[in-house]
Amino acid sequence: MGINTTLCYLERGDEYLMLHRVKKEHDLNRDKWIGVGGKFEPGESPEDCLVRECREETGLRLTDWRYRGIVTFVSDQWPTEYMHLFTSDSWTGEETPCDEGDLQWIKKRELLNLPIWEGDKIFLELLETDEPFFSLKLQYEGDRLVLAVLNGRRIR
16 A cells, blocks of 8 residues: 655746755655655545645645646655646745755756756656656665656656
8 A cells, every 4th residue: 555645846937946855854855855745634635635735835825736647656665655746836825934844946957956866857857848647657776766657658
């Protein structure tokens, strides 16, 4: 049985709001840059979780979003995770500090130079090329990406 999570990239022009995960000691994303999101609570839909997690981590209330795809993470160290991937360029409120890391607006073209997961580079490219709704399976051994399957076809 896996866990369900959401991940959202808040977009402002050519930038994404990124979270540098540096505040929690036992964090599988420690020192990595990721979008905002987290685990489903009981009874939540992907959209419920998306809106709640974005509000908790950024202080912003999403008013519109796009459901972009589902990413299945398989790991030799962590439980299987089904991550529901969203983007949003519409919200209200003021950005607040996050207790899980440091929030920063990063130019999209600079993201690949930051410490991010290898598989994140694949779905960031799919977002950039405005790929229709997709299913991406990423398999890791430790921090190393060993398999990537897009819509049922192996790509790496």
